[in-house]
Every structure is written in C-alpha cells, then in structure tokens.
Amino acid sequence: MERRVNGRSRLIVVGGDAGGMSAASQARRRRGPDDLEILALERGAHTSYSACGIPYLVGKTVSSADELIARAPDTFRRDYAIDVRTGTEVTAIDLERRVVGMIGGDGMFHEEHFDHLLIATGAVPRRPDLPGADAQGIHGVQTLDDGIRLRAEVDERSPRRAVVVGGGYIGLEMAEAFLERGVEVDLIEAGPEPMGTLDPDMGRLVRDAVCEMGVRFFPGTRVTGFDTKDGRVRAVLTEDAEFPADIVVLGMGVRPNSDLARQAGLEVGPTGGIVVDPRMRTSVEGVWAAGDCVQTVHRISGAPVAIALGTHANKQGRVAGINIAGGYARFPGVVGTAITKICGVEVARTGLGEAEARRAGFEFETVTVRSSTRAGYYPGASMMTLKLIAERRTGRLLGGQIVGRENAGKRVDVLATALWNEMTVEEMAGMDLGYAPPFSPVWDPVLVAARKLEGAL
Amino acid sequence: MERRVNGRSRLIVVGGDAGGMSAASQARRRRGPDDLEILALERGAHTSYSACGIPYLVGKTVSSADELIARAPDTFRRDYAIDVRTGTEVTAIDLERRVVGMIGGDGMFHEEHFDHLLIATGAVPRRPDLPGADAQGIHGVQTLDDGIRLRAEVDERSPRRAVVVGGGYIGLEMAEAFLERGVEVDLIEAGPEPMGTLDPDMGRLVRDAVCEMGVRFFPGTRVTGFDTKDGRVRAVLTEDAEFPADIVVLGMGVRPNSDLARQAGLEVGPTGGIVVDPRMRTSVEGVWAAGDCVQTVHRISGAPVAIALGTHANKQGRVAGINIAGGYARFPGVVGTAITKICGVEVARTGLGEAEARRAGFEFETVTVRSSTRAGYYPGASMMTLKLIAERRTGRLLGGQIVGRENAGKRVDVLATALWNEMTVEEMAGMDLGYAPPFSPVWDPVLVAARKLEGAL
Numbered sequence: 001m002e003r004r005v006n007g008r009s010r011l012i013v014v015g016g017d018a019g020g021m022s023a024a025s026q027a028r029r030r031r032g033p034d035d036l037e038i039l040a041l042e043r044g045a046h047t048s049y050s051a052c053g054i055p056y057l058v059g060k061t062v063s064s065a066d067e068l069i070a071r072a073p074d075t076f077r078r079d080y081a082i083d084v085r086t087g088t089e090v091t092a093i094d095l096e097r098r099v100v101g102m103i104g105g106d107g108m109f110h111e112e113h114f115d116h117l118l119i120a121t122g123a124v125p126r127r128p129d130l131p132g133a134d135a136q137g138i139h140g141v142q143t144l145d146d147g148i149r150l151r152a153e154v155d156e157r158s159p160r161r162a163v164v165v166g167g168g169y170i171g172l173e174m175a176e177a178f179l180e181r182g183v184e185v186d187l188i189e190a191g192p193e194p195m196g197t198l199d200p201d202m203g204r205l206v207r208d209a210v211c212e213m214g215v216r217f218f219p220g221t222r223v224t225g226f227d228t229k230d231g232r233v234r235a236v237l238t239e240d241a242e243f244p245a246d247i248v249v250l251g252m253g254v255r256p257n258s259d260l261a262r263q264a265g266l267e268v269g270p271t272g273g274i275v276v277d278p279r280m281r282t283s284v285e286g287v288w289a290a291g292d293c294v295q296t297v298h299r300i301s302g303a304p305v306a307i308a309l310g311t312h313a314n315k316q317g318r319v320a321g322i323n324i325a326g327g328y329a330r331f332p333g334v335v336g337t338a339i340t341k342i343c344g345v346e347v348a349r350t351g352l353g354e355a356e357a358r359r360a361g362f363e364f365e366t367v368t369v370r371s372s373t374r375a376g377y378y379p380g381a382s383m384m385t386l387k388l389i390a391e392r393r394t395g396r397l398l399g400g401q402i403v404g405r406e407n408a409g410k411r412v413d414v415l416a417t418a419l420w421n422e423m424t425v426e427e428m429a430g431m432d433l434g435y436a437p438p439f440s441p442v443w444d445p446v447l448v449a450a451r452k453l454e455g456a457l
Numbered sequence: 458m459e460r461r462v463n464g465r466s467r468l469i470v471v472g473g474d475a476g477g478m479s480a481a482s483q484a485r486r487r488r489g490p491d492d493l494e495i496l497a498l499e500r501g502a503h504t505s506y507s508a509c510g511i512p513y514l515v516g517k518t519v520s521s522a523d524e525l526i527a528r529a530p531d532t533f534r535r536d537y538a539i540d541v542r543t544g545t546e547v548t549a550i551d552l553e554r555r556v557v558g559m560i561g562g563d564g565m566f567h568e569e570h571f572d573h574l575l576i577a578t579g580a581v582p583r584r585p586d587l588p589g590a591d592a593q594g595i596h597g598v599q600t601l602d603d604g605i606r607l608r609a610e611v612d613e614r615s616p617r618r619a620v621v622v623g624g625g626y627i628g629l630e631m632a633e634a635f636l637e638r639g640v641e642v643d644l645i646e647a648g649p650e651p652m653g654t655l656d657p658d659m660g661r662l663v664r665d666a667v668c669e670m671g672v673r674f675f676p677g678t679r680v681t682g683f684d685t686k687d688g689r690v691r692a693v694l695t696e697d698a699e700f701p702a703d704i705v706v707l708g709m710g711v712r713p714n715s716d717l718a719r720q721a722g723l724e725v726g727p728t729g730g731i732v733v734d735p736r737m738r739t740s741v742e743g744v745w746a747a748g749d750c751v752q753t754v755h756r757i758s759g760a761p762v763a764i765a766l767g768t769h770a771n772k773q774g775r776v777a778g779i780n781i782a783g784g785y786a787r788f789p790g791v792v793g794t795a796i797t798k799i800c801g802v803e804v805a806r807t808g809l810g811e812a813e814a815r816r817a818g819f820e821f822e823t824v825t826v827r828s829s830t831r832a833g834y835y836p837g838a839s840m841m842t843l844k845l846i847a848e849r850r851t852g853r854l855l856g857g858q859i860v861g862r863e864n865a866g867k868r869v870d871v872l873a874t875a876l877w878n879e880m881t882v883e884e885m886a887g888m889d890l891g892y893a894p895p896f897s898p899v900w901d902p903v904l905v906a907a908r909k910l911e912g913a914l
Binding site: 169299309311332334338340346377378379411416423427436437442446 | 475507509510513518519524525626766767768769771772787788789791792793794795796797798803805807832833834835836864866867868869870871873874875877878880884887888889890891892893894895896897899900901903
C-alpha cells in the first residue's frame with residue numbers, strides 16, 4: 001500500500017503539538033529516516049509545548065515561553081530527522097490522490113504526497129458569534145502564540161480590569177493569572193456555578209473559594225456582545241449589565257478542530273471529534289488522527305467524548321506512532337479525569353457527575369464527606385470535600401469529585417484507578433491505601449466516603 | 458449460644474486501642490446497651506490513640522499527648538455505654554469456662570464472664586535479649602505511655618546524643634524526632650540500608666537523604682549489648698564499636714502480642730499472629746481478634762502476614778464489631794502499603810519487594826524511573842524515584858516503591874489500587890490519571906514507569 005520513493009515511504013503529520021509530535025517521535029523511533037520520511041506541518045511557530053501551562057505563563061508563575069516548550073522544531077529536525085515546517089497551514093487534504101495542500105511560510109500554495117497521514121489539528125476555542133467579538137483585547141487561550149500575545153499585552157498595557165468569560169478550567173486559571181498580575185477580575189459564567197464539570201454542590205465550594213480570593217463571580221450571566229472603541233474592547237455586554245474591561249479572555253471551552261478532516265471526507269462523530277478506532281485509525285486506510293481533534297470512548301458511560309487534554313493527546317499520539325510504524329498499540333479510552341489548582345484550592349473530578357450519570361441511564365446514590373487531608377494533629381492538615389457517585393444495586397463507582405487545599409486534588413487518581421477497574425464502593429472501602437499522619441487520617445478520605453456510600457446503597 | 462444475663466449478653470474486649478475500640482463502637486452502634494453489655498479492658502491509661510503519632514509527640518511537632526487521643530475512656534463510657542477499665546491487665550483467658558482473668562487497678566485478680574470475646578492485644582516491640590537491655594534510658598516506642606515517658610525524658614534530661622537501633626519506619630521517624638529536638642543521632646541498622654521493606658537500591662536513596670539531614674548511619678551493624686552505669690544506659694555496644702548514648706530508642710520492629718491467645722489455646726500462625734478468618738473469627742466460636750495481634754492474607758503473595766498498622770487495626774476492628782453484632786463484613790486482606798516522611802523525604806511502598814517476590818515464587822522484571830512530581834516548569838517541582846516490579850509473562854504488577862519529596866509519597870495509592878485489581882503494567886500505562894502542571898508532568902510518573910516496564914517485559 002505504501003508508495004515508496006527512493007525506497008522510502010512518507011508520513012505527513014498535520015499539527016506539531018502533543019498528539020502530532022508524539023506520533024512522529026514514536027514512528028521515528030521504530031523506523032529510521034531511510035525507511036520512513038516524516039514531514040510535520042505546523043501552522044504556528046512552536047512545536048510540542050504545554051498548552052496547559054499558558055495561564056502560568058500569563059501569570060508569570062512561569063517566566064518565559066521557552067519553559068513551556070518540550071521540544072523545539074530544531075530538536076525534531078536534528079535529533080529525530082523530522083522535517084518540521086512551522087508557519088505552514090494545511091488547507092486541504094485529498095484522500096483520493098493522497099496529497100495534502102498547504103500554504104507555506106512563503107505564502108505559496110503547494111502539495112505534498114503522503115503514504116500515512118496523521119491529523120493532529122487539536123482544538124479551537126469556542127468563540128461567540130456576537131457583535132464586537134473580533135475586537136482587539138479579546139483573547140482566546142489555546143495556542144502558545146495566543147499565550148505569548150496575551151502576556152505581552154498585559155505587560156505593555158497594564159490593564160486594570162479583566163473580564164473572563166467562562167468559569168471552567170481555563171477561565172479559572174486565567175482569573176488566577178490576572179490576580180497574580182494585580183489585575184481585577186470579573187468572571188462571567190452562564191451556568192449556576194463555576195467549573196461546570198463538577199456537580200453544582202461541589203462547584204459552589206469552588207465559587208466560595210474563588211470569591212474569597214477576590215474574583216467577582218457572576219453566575220447565570222450570558223454575554224450578548226462587546227462594546228468597542230477604535231477596534232478595541234471596552235466592555236463586555238450581558239443582558240442585564242455592562243462589565244468594563246481593559247482586557248477580555250474567552251474561556252468558553254474548546255471544540256475539536258475537525259473541519260479539515262470533515263472536508264476531506266473523514267467521519268466526524270456527534271462530539272465534533274474525528275472518529276478513530278482504539279489504534280487511532282480514521283475511517284480511511286492509512287489516515288490516522290490523535291489528540292484534541294478526535295473523539296474517544298468514555299469507559300463509564302460508554303459514550304463518545306471529546307476531551308481536550310495534553311495527557312490524552314500524548315498517549316494517543318504515541319499509540320498512533322507505534323501503529324503507523326507497524327507496531328501494535330491501543331488507546332483504551334478515558335474516564336474523564338481532570339484536575340486544577342486555583343490560588344491554593346485544588347479541584348478534581350473523574351468519571352460521571354450526577355447529570356452525566358443520569359444521561360447515561362444510571363440510577364445512583366451519592367455521598368459527600370468532609371475529611372482531613374492528614375491526621376488532624378499533624379501540621380498542615382486541612383479539610384477537603386469528597387463526593388462519590390455509585391450505581392444503585394451494583395454499588396459500582398461511577399464518579400468522584402474533590403475540592404480542597406494542598407494534598408487534596410491528586411487523590412482523584414485513586415478514584416480514577418478504581419473506576420478503571422469497575423470497583424464497587426464496598427471493595428474500595430477495604431483498600432490498603434497509604435497511611436501515616438503526614439499523609440492521611442487513619443481512615444483515608446477515600447475510604448470514609450466509600451464506606452458511607454456503601455452504607456447508603 | 459449467648460448466655461443472656463438479665464436479657465443481655467456480654468462482649469469483652471481485651472485491649473483498648475484501635476482494633477478493640479473500633480470493634481466495641483461498631484458493636485454498640487448495632488446493639489444497644491440493653492441488648493449487649495460491652496466491657497473493654499486496657500492495660501494502659503489510654504484508649505483509641507494514634508500510636509503512629511508518637512514520634513511527632515516526641516519531636517514536638519505535636520504539642521501534647523491529648524492530641525493523639527481520638528476518644529478517651531470517658532467518651533466511650535458516656536457516649537457509647539462501654540464499660541472501659543484502664544489499668545487492667547488481662548492475665549488469662551479460659552475458653553472452656555468462657556471467662557477472662559484480670560488484675561485490676563486495685564491490684565486484685567478477678568474474673569469476668571463473656572459471651573463474645575475480642576482479642577485486640579496489639580503488638581510488642583522486639584527487644585534484644587542482650588546484656589543491659591533493661592537499663593533506664595532505653596525506650597521502646599509502642600504505646601502512648603511509652604511515648605509520654607520518652608518525651609518527658611527528653612524534656613528533663615536534654616540528652617546530647619541519641620542512638621536509634623533499627624532503621625525501619627519507627628527508627629527513622631524517631632531519628633527525625635531527635636533531630637527536631639536538637640539531639641545528635643546515630644542510627645544503627647543490621648541490614649545494608651535503612652527501610653528494610655524497600656529494596657536496597659531504593660533504601661540507598663533513603664540513606665542518602667537521612668545522612669544529608671545529619672543523621673549518622675551505620676549499616677551492617679549488630680548490637681551486642683548496652684554499657685550501663687548506675688542502671689542507666691551510657692553506650693550501645695556493637696561488635697566493632699561503642700556508641701555513646703544519653704538515650705536509646707529501639708526500633709527493631711514489633712511482633713504480634715499473641716501470647717495470651719496462644720496460652721488460651723487459640724491457633725497462632727507462622728507469623729506469630731492469631732489466625733482469623735476474613736470475618737475476624739478465631740479458631741474458637743465466639744472468640745474474635747483484630748489489629749496488630751492477628752495475621753492476615755497478603756493479596757499478592759497469598760501468604761499470611763502480620764503487619765502492625767493503625768489503618769488495618771481500625772478496619773479489622775470495624776469488621777469484627779459488625780460481625781459480633783450479627784452483621785456481615787469481611788476484611789479483604791492487605792497489599793502491604795506503607796508510607797512515611799522523614800524531614801521532607803517521602804518514602805512509600807506497596808506490594809512485594811524483590812526479595813519477597815522471589816520468596817513467593819514469582820519471576821519478575823523491575824524498572825526504576827526518575828520523574829518530576831509536577832510539570833518541570835511549575836514551581837515546587839522536584840524529582841522522585843519510582844520503582845515497579847511486574848511478573849514476567851503476565852505483566853501483572855507485583856509491587857512499587859517511591860522515594861521523593863513533597864507530593865511523591867501518596868502516589869503509592871495508585872499503585873496499591875492497581876495491585877488490588879491485579880492490573881498489568883500495560884493496562885496501567887493507559888490509565889486516565891489527573892494531569893495539570895501543578896500536579897504532574899504530562900506523563901504522570903506512574904504512567905512513565907508502567908510504560909517502561911511494559912517495554913522491558
């Protein structure tokens with residue numbers, strides 16, 4: 001099937017971030033440059049960076065953009081013999097002729113042939129189609145270039161008031177970043193609480209914490225447009241009010257960037273993500289996809305989901321690269337684990353929330369416990385709140401949520417591992433988790449919650 | 458089977474700490490005082506305390522012994538209607554006549570009848586049968602009374618030099634406590650490295666850390682006796698050297714305190730622990746045992762083990778109490794999880810070490826990785842070392858060990874949960890663990906290690 005030129009076949013990677021470059025590196029590791037030519041096309045200037053680190057770049061927790069770059073284009077060229085072309089935008093994919101059309105750094109269109117194609121076009125921020133939404137000073141935070149621009153603007157203009165639209169992970173992390181830069185923050189959220197991937201009762205705890213830090217939070221508030229002057233944003237407009245803003249960040253979530261794939265005729269699922277099998281194969285032979293642009297399976301609901309997260313992109317890219325190189329690997333799906341920290345408040349969730357569980361047809365019970373992160377007498381102990389959801393009758397864990405301070409959030413990994421193994425809360429209550437006063441009370445919070453939920457079922 | 462007096466039957470609990478009082482509380486919760494009389498006999502002055510907190514009491518991280526007490530005798534008497542008798546030593550158990558013989562606070566011997574008997578006599582420190590071992594200034598650290606005495610002695614005598622014999626958990630925690638009290642510490646260990654429940658390569662990392670803190674560590678050193686003057690210890694003697702000491706702590710491990718049970722005719726296993734089934738029943742009807750005095754099953758090796766740890770004692774006590782009260786609960790065994798922190802160094806292990814795996818007949822591969830606890834660019838990131846052991850051919854995880862700094866140790870819970878579910882390292886490498894820069898690099902250390910071990914198998 002491979003058309004070998006000078007004895008080599010060719011892999012084209014569209015998108016030079018986590019998914020794309022993980023795949024490219026893995027493929028290279030297994031097939032040398034005499035066997036497989038690898039061409040990686042990236043629209044922006046950077047490769048393999050931590051998009052999750054952008055809020056910390058803006059907040060100056062991280063001092064320079066270079067720190068967020070795992071491997072620069074030159075590293076891939078030199079150490080991996082991968083032909084990385086930055087500033088190159090792929091505009092079309094012709095699956096019949098097996099060519100990719102692109103506009104290069106020189107502004108000229110040209111085409112390249114591929115034997116294997118990996119689509120790793122990532123996600124794009126949801127932007128409201130509202131008057132003024134294209135004004136200067138309104139930022140999405142998706143690519144490293146976005147982050148660099150945003151930080152430069154904060155540096156140069158020293159804004160006094162920021163408005164963040166959307167109270168999810170990115171929105172909250174950006175709110176923290178502005179606080180750290182001494183900028184006042186209004187956080188506008190359409191839903192009732194921040195962090196919509198938590199149940200409202202847990203989101204409420206995040207709201208309280210965020211307000212305590214000095215963020216002004218406006219729930220149930222929908223943006224209707226932006227007031228601008230000379231092409232620059234002056235205020236965010238909502239149905240009831242006007243929020244003056246020197247700078248605006250849109251944290252309204254992202255959607256899989258699957259337009260190119262759809263136009264090429266590849267199957268795109270109900271989530272907007274490219275449909276792939278566990279080996280990251282698309283609906284067309286020799287065409288692969290990985291990262292934020294694909295949909296995967298949620299192991300608890302069984303439903304397709306598109307979750308933009310670097311850790312999935314890296315794993316999927318690795319799986320794709322191994323398979324492209326003739327190896328065998330499968331991406332096993334996700335359980336929906338996510339974690340963040342805002343000004344010392346740790347927030348984490350995994351599995352299904354109440355609304356998701358209901359949608360998936362589960363009957364369930366929940367329990368919420370407050371517990372100490374360490375033995376009560378040990379310095380640094382603080383209270384955390386842990387909520388578990390389990391299926392009625394079987395007692396199988398369906399999900400868990402955590403809001404707390406230091407040493408609270410990463411406990412979500414125990415829940416994620418339990419979910420992965422379809423444990424019941426009864427089994428969980430017996431687990432042998434690490435106990436010593438600096439790490440846990442004698443009954444670990446996870447055990448306490450599991451035990452209580454077992455009793456409630 | 459129950460001989461009801463005034464309509465009530467009677468439970469006698471021997472030992473008023475974690476295992477005993479958890480059982481008593483659970484039994485009370487399910488059977489009121491009109492139905493079940495509960496008599497709890499405790500040799501010492503305290504009930505339900507955190508023995509694990511004793512080093513922190515001595516080191517003054519914890520200011521008073523009261524903080525270590527979860528529930529005092531009066532609380533049990535008042536709120537649980539449990540007849541707690543402190544200062545009461547049980548000297549004999551007659552299983553034929555179903556009576557317990559004891560010497561009470563008044564120094565008089567008397568007997569009490571039981572319908573149900575729970576033995577929760579805990580563990581006793583191993584004490585070397587060596588010349589001078591009974592001298593003043595030589596301390597075991599097992600009961601809260603031991604801890605209070607030891608702290609008082611440090612307060613009163615302001616020792617300049619301490620010798621700690623045994624480099625396990627207690628030994629290291631006591632070494633830290635002495636350092637915090639400004640006392641010089643020599644740590645004498647018979648084995649090659651401290652923390653003998655780790656493999657020597659991981660123990661070596663602990664040794665390096667401990668030495669860096671200023672502890673003098675002497676491996677391969679066996680105590681031959683104690684030099685005393687006027688009944689008080691002056692030095693610890695070994696084959697090659699003499700270690701001057703103003704105070705000595707023996708941290709040579711503990712053994713199940715099963716003598717009373719053995720004398721009564723109950724079956725005691727090869728570990729020295731009382732043999733119980735998963736419901737915590739001994740070999741004799743109506744006689745139960747829980748806590749450090751019993752043996753349980755190691756879920757990975759399948760072998761009986763006796764592991765003295767508050768978290769097991771609490772769980773076992775709870776299980777015993779539920780069953781005694783006519784409910785149904787089972788203790789599922791352990792996977793050998795343990796964790797500690799010494800001067801900022803976090804050490805944890807679970808499952809089998811190399812030597813244990815070999816003894817259990819496993820063929821295995823190991824991998825050791827060094828990884829960052831957070832994204833490398835995020836403040837507070839530090840390197841941790843993680844070792845995994847997996848069975849050859851099946852790839853099943855057998856054990857894991859961690860040495861690192863802040864945010865390293867509690868990751869052992871993911872390994873413990875994976876062990877509990879008999880996961881292979883291949884399955885583990887795909888898990889959906891929490892990722893955000895403040896919590897983990899994009900490839901969590903657990904995933905990195907699992908992936909590498911998968912490759913090595």
